[in-house]
Amino acid sequence: MRFSRDRLMLLLLMLIFGALAVKAFYIQILQADFLESEANKRQFRTLDVAVPRGQILDRHGHLLALSTPIASVWVDPKTLIDYPEAIVQLARTLNISQQGLAQRIHSNPNRRFLYVQRSILPELAEQVERLRLPGVQVKQAFKRYYPTADVTAHILGYTNIDDIGQDGVESIYNDWLAGRAGRQQIIKDLEGRVVQFVNHLEQAEPGKSLTLTIDKDIQFFAHRALKEVMAKHQAKGATAVVLDAKTGEILALVNQPGYNPNNRSQLQGEAIRNRAISTLIEPGSTVKPFVVAKALDLGLIKADEVINTSPGYIRVQGHMISDAVNYGRLSISEVIQKSSNVATANIVRRMSAQQQWQFYSDLGFGQDLGLFLPGEQLGQLRHHREWQVVDQVSSSFGYGFSVNLLQLAQGYLIFANQGQLPPLSLIKRDTPPMMKQVLSAEAVGQTLKMMETVTHQGGTGTEARIEGYRVAGKTGTVLKAGVGGYQEAKYMAMFVGLVPASRPDMIMAIMVDEPSRGVYGGGSVAAPVFQEVMRHALRLRNVDPDGAL
Incomplete structure (x- = not known):
């Protein structure tokens, strides 16, 4: 009787270890590529690197248009919705309505990207970054500035909020002035914060300058x-x-x-x-x-x-x-x-x-x-x-x-x-x-x-x-x-x-x-x-x- 119980226990242990071995083989060998891919999806991200547009100069080299650094704040509503205190902190820092921000977050519970505020000063963006709030990110960008304002407006034109030329020289020479944004691979933690830059996928190329005939x-x-x-x-x-x-x-x-x-x-x-x-x-x-x-x-x-x-x-x-x-x-x-x-x-x-x-x-x-x-x-x-x-x-x-x-x-x-x-x-x-x-x-x-x-x-x-x-x-x-x-x-x-x-x-x-x-x-x-x-x-x-x- 005792012999039978020992053999039964051994058989059960062997079955358990066998199942574990099969599972391990399935996960580590057969499913390795798939699981690695899924893990990367949850940790690796591709980040666009903004570049400044090229300067526009008059015939004597005086600046008519240049790009100044700015930033935009965006959130991952699906993550941030579980952190009400983070929503309060973010609203206070940006000096916007706490109720309005919370409503936007709760109205988009499944979205992974939502702009909160665009074209803010780099100093304010740094304050947001120092908070290290879950699901909150700062995107660096550039804003076009025209030192001569309305004096040269109809020649230069202007850019839209995404810094794409809409009229005048800004429009017809947009490809020359815009350059090419870079792309970096990064790793984020479970709360969506960047923890490591992995490598450059595409090198950023700033826009090229343009010299006009204008005096x-x-x-x-x-x-x-x-x-x-x-x-x-x-x-x-x-x-x-x-x-x-x-x-x-x-x-x-x-x-x-x-x-x-x-x-x-x-x-x-x-x-x-x-x-x-x-x-x-x-x-x-x-x-x-x-x-x-x-x-x-x-x-x-x-x-x-x-x-x-x-x-x-x-x-x-x-x-x-x-x-x-x-x-x-x-x-x-x-x-x-x-x-x-x-x-x-x-x-x-x-x-x-x-x-x-x-x-x-x-x-x-x-x-x-x-x-x-x-x-x-x-x-x-x-x-x-x-x-x-x-x-x-x-x-x-x-x-x-x-x-x-x-x-x-x-x-x-x-x-x-x-x-x-x-x-x-x-x-x-x-x-x-x-x-x-x-x-x-x-x-x-x-x-x-x-x-x-x-x-x-x-x-x-x-x-x-x-x-x-x-x-x-x-x-x-x-x-x-x-x-x-x-x-x-x-x-x-x-x-x-x-x-x-x-x-x-x-x-x-x-x-x-x-x-x-x-x-x-x-x-x-x-x-x-x-x-x-x-x-x-x-x-x-x-x-x-x-x-x-």
């Missing part, structure tokens, strides 16, 4: 002048661009109303719209120098020719084309100086519609600027086959087609480059730009001299004059188009000028939308902005005077 000081003076003209004339909006006359580099681009990209509450509505490329305008009399230059180039007129504009109006296909007064006989130079519609209409009818249309196209009207800025409107230039005679005539003094202000300013580059047109640039070039010959050097040279008379006594742009410098330019005043036709008493005032006229260094174009204090002419509203900005810009660029008359 922040010229930008500032243009910005200030636009704010002043907006207040003085109670205008709906205003925009201005300044170009390097030889290279086509954009030295300044300003719009009003504006916004501060450092203040997220302002990132909405009309304020963020880049009017220099998104507002379409009929350029009005600012295109008359182009018509004269093209006619000279084709040999259709001579520089010393005289045109009879009496009685101060003509009819074209039943439409009245008139001047402000009956100018009588005008030289070609006086046609530009007095801004005669009648004379310009007579000149343009000597060329074919195809010649005129092709010239406007060659200037870039209705064409992509090649800058890829968000919101760009190309304008509308109907094909010459769709024109009637009145369409060709009206287009000679800037009606019946539309451009944006930057396109108009680009066209004026031919007057500074012997008839050649360089492409626009917003990024600093290392090599000279490729030029496109549009007109003969002789034709644009003659026209440029005529454009100087606009700022002389008797011209329409005398308020653009700058002491010591010869200024060439053209005014424009157009009725705004609306639904059903042109709007009564609603104007756009424009001026485009080059300085110094003897050897142009800069071109500036200004448009003021709906000046509403009784003065609305381009010579009275826009030309003074040119004078104010350019006298500072000439000093900043050390441009020698050329002896204004």
Whole structure:
């Protein structure tokens, strides 16, 4: 009997040890990879390592945009829900509602990730980390900061809360500026706290810097002048661009109303719209120098020719084309100086519609600027086959087609480059730009001299004059188009000028939308902005005077 019991006990022990051996084999051999994987899932985590965006600099190396370190606090609700005291401590440290935080945690009991507060100062993030609360983590990040605030807003654009470019340079060069976030493998304890960094899975690559063609000081003076003209004339909006006359580099681009990209509450509505490329305008009399230059180039007129504009109006296909007064006989130079519609209409009818249309196209009207800025409107230039005679005539003094202000300013580059047109640039070039010959050097040279008379006594742009410098330019005043036709008493005032006229260094174009204090002419509203900005810009660029008359 005893023998049987001993054998039975031995058999049971052998079965138990056998079962344990089988279990151990199953766990340690057959299930080893699976269990290790499951353990890693509960302990190993992949952590993204934030990198700063590249700096944006002006042409002289001044900072326009940089990234500053910030942090965000997130929690694991599934873990934190079991630690009510930790919720209280976290809310007190972040100075937020304890009840509100607790409600968010209990409303998401199965979530493993929930932001509590984003974009906080690193000092506050360190306080949270020192608490070592279960289920609470701090994520390091960067926030974009713009030292020049609203002065350069429409060029730079802004980033969203995740630091991704949303407009302007920040958007079109986002991949270049953003860099690449790194990835690290870490080990967390059961309460979700990081206890060890294991290895780097991907090396972090900070964003690369970008140098723009913008001169922040010229930008500032243009910005200030636009704010002043907006207040003085109670205008709906205003925009201005300044170009390097030889290279086509954009030295300044300003719009009003504006916004501060450092203040997220302002990132909405009309304020963020880049009017220099998104507002379409009929350029009005600012295109008359182009018509004269093209006619000279084709040999259709001579520089010393005289045109009879009496009685101060003509009819074209039943439409009245008139001047402000009956100018009588005008030289070609006086046609530009007095801004005669009648004379310009007579000149343009000597060329074919195809010649005129092709010239406007060659200037870039209705064409992509090649800058890829968000919101760009190309304008509308109907094909010459769709024109009637009145369409060709009206287009000679800037009606019946539309451009944006930057396109108009680009066209004026031919007057500074012997008839050649360089492409626009917003990024600093290392090599000279490729030029496109549009007109003969002789034709644009003659026209440029005529454009100087606009700022002389008797011209329409005398308020653009700058002491010591010869200024060439053209005014424009157009009725705004609306639904059903042109709007009564609603104007756009424009001026485009080059300085110094003897050897142009800069071109500036200004448009003021709906000046509403009784003065609305381009010579009275826009030309003074040119004078104010350019006298500072000439000093900043050390441009020698050329002896204004």
